[in-house]
Amino acid sequence: MAEREPRRVVSGMRPTGRLHLGHFHGAIKNWIAISQKAECFYFSADWHALTSEYKDTSGIAQAQREMFADWIAAGLDPERCTLFIQSQVKQHAELFLLLGMVTPLGWLERVPTYKEQQEQLAEKDLNTYGFLGYPALQTADVALYGADAVPVGQDQVSHLELAREIVRKFNHTFGKGEKPILVEPHAYLTEVPKILGTDGRKMSKSYGNAIELGEDPESARKKIMAAVTDPARKRRNDPGNPDICGIYYLHKAYSPSETIDLVNRECRTAGIGCVDCKKLLLQNLIPSLEKHRAARAALDREPGRIEALVQLGTQKATRVAEETMDRVRAAVKLT
Ligand code: SF4
Numbered sequence: 128m129a130e131r132e133p134r135r136v137v138s139g140m141r142p143t144g145r146l147h148l149g150h151f152h153g154a155i156k157n158w159i160a161i162s163q164k165a166e167c168f169y170f171s172a173d174w175h176a177l178t179s180e181y182k183d184t185s186g187i188a189q190a191q192r193e194m195f196a197d198w199i200a201a202g203l204d205p206e207r208c209t210l211f212i213q214s215q216v217k218q219h220a221e222l223f224l225l226l227g228m229v230t231p232l233g234w235l236e237r238v239p240t241y242k243e244q245q246e247q248l249a250e251k252d253l254n255t256y257g258f259l260g261y262p263a264l265q266t267a268d269v270a271l272y273g274a275d276a277v278p279v280g281q282d283q284v285s286h287l288e289l290a291r292e293i294v295r296k297f298n299h300t301f302g303k304g305e306k307p308i309l310v311e312p313h314a315y316l317t318e319v320p321k322i323l324g325t326d327g328r329k330m331s332k333s334y335g336n337a338i339e340l341g342e343d344p345e346s347a348r349k350k351i352m353a354a355v356t357d358p359a360r361k362r363r364n365d366p367g368n369p370d371i372c373g374i375y376y377l378h379k380a381y382s383p384s385e386t387i388d389l390v391n392r393e394c395r396t397a398g399i400g401c402v403d404c405k406k407l408l409l410q411n412l413i414p415s416l417e418k419h420r421a422a423r424a425a426l427d428r429e430p431g432r433i434e435a436l437v438q439l440g441t442q443k444a445t446r447v448a449e450e451t452m453d454r455v456r457a458a459v460k461l462t
Pocket of ligand 1: 132355356360367368369372374375390394396399400401402404405
């Protein structure tokens with residue numbers, strides 16, 4: 128996919144509460160960088176959360192507040208980007224409905240994550256219209272803002288390809304060959320470094336292996352010291368392989384290059400033990416957690432600030448979305 132500089136970008140995140148290190152390195156860090164050069168709309172995907180969590184919605188509002196607070200504390204500047212709540216901009220639902228009219232069922236059924244997620248989350252009944260249709264909702268999320276780019280990792284490029292196909296089908300069905308009604312977004316490839324949880328699997332709140340961005344230093348220390356490393360290093364003198372160790376990936380995210388080089392070299396020859404390696408990591412990780420905690424505490428001292436910022440963002444998003452829907456309604460002849 129051709130890489131070109133983005134002009135307008137949309138991205139969202141399901142509200143799952145306080146963010147962990149994986150969220151920051153996998154998304155927020157890129158969002159901050161993109162907001163320096165493009166107009167950005169970042170939203171809490173609360174309707175998307177419902178596609179799999181519809182049976183218990185009680186935690187969404189609080190999780191959403193925590194998430195926005197963590198976005199801002201982590202460095203996302205609300206002056207440089209528009210932060211909003213998906214379900215507060217009703218145009219998402221309207222465009223989703225209209226896109227649904229032209230989206231073939233086969234396209235949705237063939238999305239690899241559709242079957243995968245149904246199997247992985249077997250305890251939830253995901254045999255629903257909402258879950259099948261979520262790629263059409265994702266397409267609406269992006270097309271509503273005329274975004275020309277969506278930041279994605281390599282593994283998500285196929286999702287965006289489906290969004291492009293839905294937009295093309297819509298434009299072909301209702302357009303008259305002049306300017307397209309909806310903008311076809313392209314993938315803006317971003318680096319998504321590997322961040323593993325304390326059990327060696329992908330860091331995820333649902334696995335219980337995550338370290339929060341604002342984790343209490345003592346709790347972070349305990350988690351890191353108990354974290355799994357290369358299982359081949361049973362004794363201090365056993366050489367290891369940092370490439371399969373979550374601690375090494377955290378060094379890559381938090382330690383200076385000389386420390387990363389040292390760990391990479393000395394782990395392989397058993398020149399450094401896992402305990403010392405973890406202590407080195409903590410020296411670099413803890414200040415970052417403390418910085419985040421201080422930023423969160425400052426936000427918490429200003430009650431209502433997050434809500435006001437999100438309300439402003441939601442108003443701006445609604446204006447832009449309504450402009451798009453004016454064009455869409457006219458094209459579909461629903462004026
Ligand atoms: S020395 Fe460090 S990188 Fe190597 S296995 Fe131990 S914790 Fe992992």
